[in-house]
Amino acid sequence: MIVSSSGKTVEVALLENSKLVEIHRQRATDQFTVGDVFIGQIKRVTAPLNAAFVDIGHKKDAFLHYTDLGPRVRSLQKFYQLTANGKNNTAKLDKFKFEPEIVKTGKIDEVFKRRQVVLAQVLKEPISTKGPRLSCEITIPGRYLVITPFNETVAVSKKISTSEERKRLQLLVESIRPKNFGVIVRTAAEGKGVGDLLEEIELLSKKWKTIYDAAKTAKAPAKLLSEVDKTTGLLRDLLTPDFSRIVVDDKDLFETVKAYVSDVAPNKVNIVHLHKGNKPVFDANGITKQIKSSFGKTATMSSGAYIVIEHTEAMHTIDVNSGNKMPSQNQAEAVLKINLESAAEIARQLRLRDIGGIIVVDFIDMRDAEHRKKLVTAMRKAMKNDRAQHTILPLSKFGLMQITRQRVRPEVKITTAEKCPTCNGTGKVNATILLTDEIERALNFIMESRPKAKLKLKVHPFIAAYLKRGLPSLQMKWYLKHYRWLQILEDNDFPVTSFKFYDGEEDEIKL
Secondary structure: OEEEOEEEEEEEHHHHHHHHEEEEEEEOEEEOOOEEEEEEEEEEOOOOOEEEEEEOOOOOOOEHHHHHHHOOOHHHHHHHHHHOOOOOOOOOOOOOOOOOOOOOOOOOOHOOOOOOOEEEEEEEEEEEEEOOEOOOOOEEEEOOOEEEOOOEEEEEEOOOHHHHHHHHHHHHHHHOOOEEEEEEEHHHOOOHHHHHHHHHHHHHHHHHHHHHHHHHOOOOEEEEOOOOOOOHHHHHHOOOOOOEEEEEOOOOHHHHHHHHHHEEEEEEEOOOOOOOOOHHHHOOOOOHHHHHHHOOOOEOOOOOOOEEEEEOOOOEEEEEEOOOOOOOOHHHHHHHHHHHHHHHHHHHHHHHHHHEEEEEEEOOOOOOHHHHHHHHHHHHHOOOOOOEEEEEEEOOOOOOEEEOOOOOOOOOOOOOOOOOOOOOOOOOOHHHHHHHHHHHHHHHHHHHHHOOOEEEEEEHHHHHHOOOOOOOOOOHHHHHHHHHOOEEEEEEOOOOOOEEOOOOOOOOEOO
16 A cells, blocks of 8 residues: 655555555545535435435535435434433433334335434445435444444354354354444454454444534534544555555654554554655656556556446446457467456456446457356456445356446546647647756756755656766756756656756745
8 A cells, every 4th residue: 555645635556466456535625535424404305216315514415315214214313313402311322212113115205304404424425416425324334343323233244264253253242242233243353352342342332422422512514423534444444464565655644554553453563664765655656657557548458458448427338459469379269368368457447447337348259158257257356356346247148248336436537648748738849959958047047046955856757867867967067067966856747848946845946
């Protein structure tokens, strides 16, 4: 995991076998994260949709469908009403009397009315023109467990390897869970003892108390509980013994991550590193290059085959092409090889771009039934690490594979097109051969106006290589002229004809 923090934005990249598989961005101004708990006011109840639109402070009203209410929604609403009216003096549910469950085939207007205040949790972030999607089944996730108020069920992850371990965890959690709280046991709980799980239940119960305390005085719309930040949330959900490195470029964030890892996995704390190089952390770890090569319309693989990803309003379509390197002999085996390679790349692209909804893949036609079976198996294996819920159907008679993938967040879109660095999009070309003259003139001026400042020059890697080339290089000539060393920094995102000077405090020197 590589974490880049630039003050207002935190970017988290996840690499598997040095390949970029996920990229997450969080801005300080982001209002919503999946998992945030709100109280909102119902603006309107729409019977044909069997849903309500709720004001939780977003410019678009949030969407609450009847199927997302959960059977115990009346109990949740009763708890909130009693708390808000000062008639409930504890967050515990030991003596709480449940209301009857709602039926699965009921109507939204039987449960909620206009202007009613509702306690709900963000299920999906705002996507496109839609507001956030809400759920009234509150879940509070931790590293090993997830607690669900107004529930009695204990569920154990099916990914836990043995039935004996699942049974042990089931009995253990049953004995320590608070009354009227359900518990979901996560895969990370495998092998953990009663001390670890009890400590986590106490921590999650405190979060539920935070909701209770906030609900006593909050007026709708208001946030009652914030999910943890993106970095800590990803560590909580993803950190496994397979992690070999976590690199952070911000000192404060580094301390936060290190403290979190030392709490949940003390034996892994030495994998957390603070990035100290001159290059940006994404450049130093080859992520910028992978982003540039992975987010276009076309993604090319090492064999020369490529996939074309198109987006329509209803679905995403992916076309697999062999390129111009298809061998003339044994074509069936060659087609299978290209399709298997494409399956791995498609699985990576779906995670990387966080593509959701319906995806239709047009693989190269295969007549051999065994080959078709191998392809479906390979696709399911490639998507095994994908945390989003998904379904993969066998190839249809037309050779198409249909995939559905859960959509929780907006699709990640990064433009890989750049303005022409020479004309800057104007169509008019400046004399780029004079760039070094421009840099030198600016340098002479800065040397005179700032005689003691430490100077840095940031340019495109091609220009940096030119300035450092030869004996003596231009960099050395400037040193001999001014008796002050100019540090030259490379930035892949710089246009070839741009340059910027910075002082020792990393502030840009405006010319």
